Amino acid sequence: MAGKRKRKNADRRPGIHPRNKYADNTPDFGLLASSYPSFEQYVFYSHDGRPKIDWTDFNATRELTRVLLLHDHGINWWIPDGQLCPTVPNRSNYIHWIEDLLASDIIGVSKSDDDVIKGFDIGTGANCIYPLLGASVLGWKFVGSDITDVAVEWANRNVESNPNISDLIEIRRVGTEDITSQVEELQTGGSAGLRRSYNGPPVLLGVVKDGEIFDFCMCNPPFFETMEEAGLNPKTSCGGTLEEMVCFGGELAFITRIIEDSVKLKHTFRWYTSMVGRKYNLSILVSELWNVGATVVKTTEFVQGRTSRWGLAWSFLSIARKITLAPSNNKIDRNNLSFMLEGLQRHQSAFHVLQSVESHFASGGILCKLDAASFNVDVFQQNPGALLVRGTLHEKTSSVPGLFPSIFQHLEEFLTRTFRTGKLSANLSR
Structure with a gap:
């Protein structure tokens, strides 16, 4: 996003697993x-x-x-x-x-x-x-x-x-x-x-x-x-x-x-x-x-x-509440960040969250484009009432990398307020 609004395509027919030995070379x-x-x-x-x-x-x-x-x-x-x-x-x-x-x-x-x-x-x-x-x-x-x-x-x-x-x-x-x-x-x-x-x-x-x-x-x-x-x-x-x-x-x-x-x-x-x-x-x-x-x-x-x-x-294990991907060379990976939205109502789906993500960035002058030049935001359904929101930074040479953790933190705060204070209907009706 800024990004790209990206949805999981559940209808895409997958083929052989990419790490499968036969993914690129079928048996001869x-x-x-x-x-x-x-x-x-x-x-x-x-x-x-x-x-x-x-x-x-x-x-x-x-x-x-x-x-x-x-x-x-x-x-x-x-x-x-x-x-x-x-x-x-x-x-x-x-x-x-x-x-x-x-x-x-x-x-x-x-x-x-x-x-x-x-x-x-x-x-x-x-x-x-x-x-x-x-x-x-x-x-x-x-x-x-x-x-x-x-x-x-x-x-x-x-x-x-x-x-x-x-x-x-x-x-x-x-x-x-x-x-x-x-x-x-x-x-x-x-x-x-x-x-x-x-x-x-x-x-x-x-x-x-x-x-x-x-x-x-x-x-x-x-x-x-x-x-x-x-x-x-x-x-x-x-x-x-x-x-x-x-x-x-x-x-x-x-x-x-x-x-x-x-x-x-x-x-x-x-x-x-x-x-x-x-x-x-x-x-x-x-x-x-x-x-x-x-x-x-x-x-x-x-x-x-x-x-x-x-x-x-x-x-049956607990879902990780706050996730930052594994450190590399003792440094936190600030290009891959994610958080959980929990305690949601059943009607609050990944699609609704994506709409709110788009609204949040648009209000700050960041338009959602299809090229995903700077970063992506993905939303995954974990179970009823819980969604995983993940951000991935792509353009590491621009001014965005230094701001990305702050941008993502503001997004987390915005979505938490929106989905835990009953503002969803108001946002969707605008």
């Missing part, structure tokens, strides 16, 4: 075929000469995943027939999104015994893809849980096949015999308003041990209610067992159980996250999270080809 099937004879047998060439594979052939998709993990990440990997076969670019997107959440300044940093990030993968599967990628690419520690003997056996095999990262990953067997009194209490007490149709094995409660603290959990949930529903897409073959693909109530019931568990575990995790397969379910889950008292809820979209999945994240 021709190169992989020439490097790995085991993959070459599955590659054919289209009329325009492009190498392709048959996505409905499980053996082809499994071999592609194997060679991508080996070629690009140095990971040795295999799964038996019938197990869920993940796509590497899509799973990498999820890992990098969590990396963004952990690096954000929305909530405080939890104290831990060391500086290593520790995650929990709910239903890691035989493929164990998230712990393997997280440990290999980012050096994170993981606990991966699962309920079947085959999944636990092959997840352990995949971990042991990579001794350079094996000490970072623990595979934890879950079974109905592990249900604790906490889980029984949740099933009978629970949080009002949440669905309780999930009646399977423990998810987090009864699996997370007393005293354990994690930076995040993640989950690729069973998306479907029946195997028939799971097999409706004839254009792909990713395998998948009954336990991996299906649960009573589908993904909505399963993720609702994660929400129920998170209400009890609260600060055991800094961020709770899950993949969501249907956008309709995403809106239901977001509403439920606000109802149970989450302090912040975040969503994103993962796109691969014609397939979309959504990421859902929430936390």
Whole structure:
């Protein structure tokens, strides 16, 4: 602003994450075929000469995943027939999104015994893809849980096949015999308003041990209610067992159980996250999270080809009230400033705040332009009643840099007065 009035474009269809290894270079099937004879047998060439594979052939998709993990990440990997076969670019997107959440300044940093990030993968599967990628690419520690003997056996095999990262990953067997009194209490007490149709094995409660603290959990949930529903897409073959693909109530019931568990575990995790397969379910889950008292809820979209999945994240940690981005060389970064507006009415949205920002600068002779030559002001919805206002200085050689902290402080004072003294309606009616 002065700036630019900038709004978050929630409707923009995102692509692959910019830090994803495949963001600029999609997998080269021709190169992989020439490097790995085991993959070459599955590659054919289209009329325009492009190498392709048959996505409905499980053996082809499994071999592609194997060679991508080996070629690009140095990971040795295999799964038996019938197990869920993940796509590497899509799973990498999820890992990098969590990396963004952990690096954000929305909530405080939890104290831990060391500086290593520790995650929990709910239903890691035989493929164990998230712990393997997280440990290999980012050096994170993981606990991966699962309920079947085959999944636990092959997840352990995949971990042991990579001794350079094996000490970072623990595979934890879950079974109905592990249900604790906490889980029984949740099933009978629970949080009002949440669905309780999930009646399977423990998810987090009864699996997370007393005293354990994690930076995040993640989950690729069973998306479907029946195997028939799971097999409706004839254009792909990713395998998948009954336990991996299906649960009573589908993904909505399963993720609702994660929400129920998170209400009890609260600060055991800094961020709770899950993949969501249907956008309709995403809106239901977001509403439920606000109802149970989450302090912040975040969503994103993962796109691969014609397939979309959504990421859902929430936390119960307190939102940072006043934020100045990390100091550089022992000096405060005065080019990036932000503050929280809290205690707002539900009808007071980010759009209303942006209108007031424009009005404030216009009254001082600073016009809002589209070039953002000097600085930007962004407004982000955190939760009902709380907005994050962030200012970023761009033109460091003008007279603005020295004035920017003062300008931003005056903006904070103006918005606080406007939105806490009932002046909003008057401002908007001018």
